[in-house]
Amino acid sequence: MSDIVLLGDEAVALGAVHAGISAAYGYPGTPSTEILEFLIDYKTRHGAPHAAWCSNEKTAYEDALGVSFVGKRVLVTMKHVGLNVAADPFVNSGLLNIRGGLVLAVADDPGMHSSQNEQDSRFFAEFAKIICLEPRNQQETYEMTLEAFELSEKFHIPVMLRLVTRLAHSRAIVKVGAKRDENSLSKPEEKRGWMLLPATARQNYLDLLEKEKEMLAWAGDSARNPLENARGGKKYPLGIITSGLGRNYYDENLPELSSEIPRLHISAYPLPRNKIRTLAAACERIIVIEEGYPLIEEKLKGILEQDITISGKLDGTLPRTGELTPDAVRRALGLEARQLRSEPGMELPGRPPQLCQGCPHIDTYQAINEAIGDDSHAVVTSDIGCYALGALPPYRAIETIVCMGASIGMAKGAAEAGVQRVVATIGDSTFLHSGITSLVDAAAADTPMTVVILDNGTVGMTGGQETILPTSRVHRMIEGLEIDPAHIRSITPLKKNAEENRRIIAEEIDHPGLSVIVSIRECIETAKRDKKKAAQEGQA
């Protein structure tokens, strides 16, 4: 055993290495990115396990299925909204007969520090009827990653490890053990377990329902779901259910709570119904403290037979939105608010994130703004990435941000609804993630719209990971769609080209068919980083 300081994300990564994974896949997304970054770095230094970014979360999950199919252990990582992209293979994978452990580490973002929504991945685990483990600190994260692989192979299902931002991006000391060997290659002899033809899928679904009974029994007994202080025969005014980081915030307030309170902590799902019933029998009221959506709270009514007051997010005892905090839990427990310092007697202006100084997106957006002028009927859609910051002043260049790849499809819809001047803006990595399929649609229909690919050669927002294909190949891919070559244009977003870029964009907006403009200039941050690295290597 040795002690290492790790981010929550890194604890997953090292846990997976020690569990003997053969491969890991993912798509960058805050707060999950550092899991695969750690593994890619590990692979560079040790040669194995295989670790690589994929085009998107769906392809990552499918790659992982292939590794598992041939008997090896595999980790797949993404953020919560990434799981929407991977939902198809993910939900279906519950019906498979998993033999090589498959663990999905998914990081939720309550409070939307860096996301479009707050969705709670535990619902997805429940939807797919698989086990979900929810660690509350770095040590548990490491241990539960190891356990997740064991459970995956024990129940022959994928297992979800659910993190949240505050855990993913917090550091602490972790005691780690030794590395287990990889599984050997072994294709399943019986193929039904991996064939979801209706006839076989029906049987597999029955198998899953049988496994569900075993999983329920396991969760009911698991030491990961400890029930404390509920002594038989005694009735307490209050009982607590915590899950994930909710327990940390409860424990933070514990020294100030006067009486002994029964508490069930849940970190392994499906819900341990027996323990929930035991707790409820001992209490008059239950407060549920969970990070994310009120999943446990909503389920309680269906599990409990007796009439009992349940408090949590649904009755306003805890806030319905945002991250949990020690203070929100303090209020919920009825503890007196702490004396605060006097607030500054002045307005504090907000300090939102912004495009970096010298960012190529600035020049592209300025050119688009000028090309469109004051035409308020024009539509400019955009997407997920650094360039979404073009929504903020002074640019105010874009009008929609919905999900990865939506810009091109939405632009097509707006054009087909009758808008004359439609521009879709999308980054190169987002384009490759899920913009390309919409461009295929637009190319097939020769939709009168202009797609501007903001090609900075990197996944900027998550820290500058390499895009899956370089600029030259993105170009050839677009050409391969047989869009009129006269309307596939390139620009270099620089101040000195401002007038020319404005003119090109204006021409293409007026073209009564599909145009693609690739605006190519390297991300200012990766350019700086590469220059620094080159200088260091030069010194060495």
Add this chain to the structure above:
Amino acid sequence: MKYDIILAGVGGQGTLSVAAIIASAALKQGLTVRQSEIHGMSQRGGAVVSHLRLSDGPIDSDLIPLAGGDLLLSMEPLEALRHISYLSPSGSLISAAEGVENIPVYPGMDKIREEILSQPGARIVDARSIARESGSLKAVNIVMIGAASESIPISRENFIAAIDERFRSKGEKVQEANRRAFELSLAEACGAGS
């Protein structure tokens, strides 16, 4: 013993590096450490805050409760004011003097200084000029650590060891300048306190 630090700043200033150096010094001291940071979108010139908790026992929450902070260490004066509610009535507030004026309307610096200094236990450090004196303008963050080190229950030796470790790969000259920045700033802080 427990000691809770709120670190504030603007994305790109190195707030997370400051947190990492203090955390590493705390580990050398044998303390338990939990450090919560912000990645992704918020780092791009936006407001950044990190909660750093040190203790000789277990630490439950990654987040410091309101009025729970023993020290609010800010790399930027406006950002110092943003997190006042996390500082305990008896805690220390240390802010760098120089503002990062990357927003359309930045309030008057005199007013900001006045607000900071009206808080009990508050101090403004002219980190730039101390860094210049130490021979490296890049050492501003180390100056802030030096200024705060007197309040934090970690020995001077452990701070120096953490700083040395941080700059080891940059060579002896850079290490030396940062060590000097720390010492100068610590000496200045002790002078201010007497």
